[in-house]
Amino acid sequence: MCRHLAYLGPPVTLRTLLYDPPHSLVRQSWAPRDMRGGGTVNADGFGVGWYPGGVAGGVGDDGTGNPVRYRRAGPIWSDPTLPELAGVTTSGVVLAAVRSGTVGMPVQESAAAPFAEGRWLFSHNGVVRGWPDSIVTLAGGLPVRDLVTLDAPTDSALLWALVRHRLRAGASVAEAVTATVREVAAVAPGSRLNLLLTDGVSVVASVWDHALSVRVTGDAVLLASEPVDDAPEWQEVPDRRWVRAGPDGVHLGELG
Numbered sequence: 001m002c003r004h005l006a007y008l009g010p011p012v013t014l015r016t017l018l019y020d021p022p023h024s025l026v027r028q029s030w031a032p033r034d035m036r037g038g039g040t041v042n043a044d045g046f047g048v049g050w051y052p053g054g055v056a057g058g059v060g061d062d063g064t065g066n067p068v069r070y071r072r073a074g075p076i077w078s079d080p081t082l083p084e085l086a087g088v089t090t091s092g093v094v095l096a097a098v099r100s101g102t103v104g105m106p107v108q109e110s111a112a113a114p115f116a117e118g119r120w121l122f123s124h125n126g127v128v129r130g131w132p133d134s135i136v137t138l139a140g141g142l143p144v145r146d147l148v149t150l151d152a153p154t155d156s157a158l159l160w161a162l163v164r165h166r167l168r169a170g171a172s173v174a175e176a177v178t179a180t181v182r183e184v185a186a187v188a189p190g191s192r193l194n195l196l197l198t199d200g201v202s203v204v205a206s207v208w209d210h211a212l213s214v215r216v217t218g219d220a221v222l223l224a225s226e227p228v229d230d231a232p233e234w235q236e237v238p239d240r241r242w243v244r245a246g247p248d249g250v251h252l253g254e255l256g
Contacts, residue, residue: 002097002098002099002100002113002123002125002126002225003025003028003032003042003097003098003125003225004025004095004096004097004098004113004123004125004196004224004225005017005025005094005097005196005223005225005228006093006094006095006096006196006198006205006222006223006224006245007092007094007095007220007222007223008092008202008203008220008221008245008246009092009218009219009220009222010092010218011091011092012090012091012092012094012220013086013087013088013090014048014050014086014087014089014090014091014096015083015086017096017222017228018048018076018082018096019083019086021228021229022228022229022230023227023228023229025076025097025098025228026076026077026098028042028098028225028226028228029042029046029075029076029098030042030043030075030077032226033226041075041100042075042076042100043075043098044073044075044101044107044111044112045071045072045074045098045099045101045107045109045111045112046071046072046075046076046097046098046112047069047071047072047096047113047114047123048069048070048071048082048086048095048096048114049067049069049070049094049095049096049114049116049121050067050068050089050091050093050094050095051065051066051092051093051094051200052067052091065119065200066118066119067093067095067114067116067119067121069114069116069121070082070085071110071112071114072109073107073109073111073112075098076098093198093201093203095113095121095122095196096114097112097113097114097123097125097196099111099112101154102131105152105153105155106152106153106154110152110157111151111154111156111157115151117164119199120164120173120197120198121196122159122164122195122196122197123156123195123196123197124155124156124159124160124193124195124196125192125194125195125196125210126192126193126209127155127192128159128184128188128191128193129188129189129190129191130188131155131188135155135158135184135187135188138162138183138184138187139158139161142161142162142165146161146164146165159180159184159195162180162183162184163176163177163180163195164176166179166180173198173199173204173244174202174204174242174244174253177195177197177204177205177242178204178242178253180195181195181206181242182255182256185256190209191208191209192208192209192210193206193208193210194206194207194208194210194211194212194225196223201246201247202244202245202246203221203223203245204242204243204245205223205237205242205243206241207238207240207241207242207243207255208239208240208255209239210225211225211226211236212224212225212243213225213227213234213235213236213237214234214235214245214250215231215235216233216250217233221245221250223243240254240256241254242254242255
């Protein structure tokens, strides 16, 4: 069912988030604690996205404030480049994921989160039940160009297209996530819809029939499918909730 995390706070190295904790995302790729019946390992690709400005809302090296991504189709533990890259790359906003592909869906780099456009990064941990028939009506409401240019023929890529369509129309990060979750849950009961979305300033996550925990320490917020360590600050986010972390703190709301 994949594992993902998002960090917002003072700049840290990617290694601090991905490798150093005792139950880091890399360890979760081969020894997850809570897959909710959705597989045993997360070996079908991975991705990391970060904002080169170093701080939330900072301007990247290209002057746009847009994030940088590093994605591969193989297991994160087998990648020879990421450990060195992670040791020298610093950012204050990071979104990363390891993938356990649903049976029948392709294993390819473009299917790995985070998905991106402009300043946005997106990840999905879960599954859309009844795929693809259950979501055909919602997909039909998207521009045809968005459908024929999906990153991959997967439920996560289509969820990203639905979220992105709302963002393009002017929805906030929180509005795009919560409206999409409610809409998809209504047509595809039993779906697991843990979404992560950031614009480089705030991070929004949803919890729908899966797990998410949050740790707040000083000015730093870490959202993760599973706690990466045994720190007492971790709190599990209740099911059917959304959480937003930003400059004004951490806020929770009802999804339904």
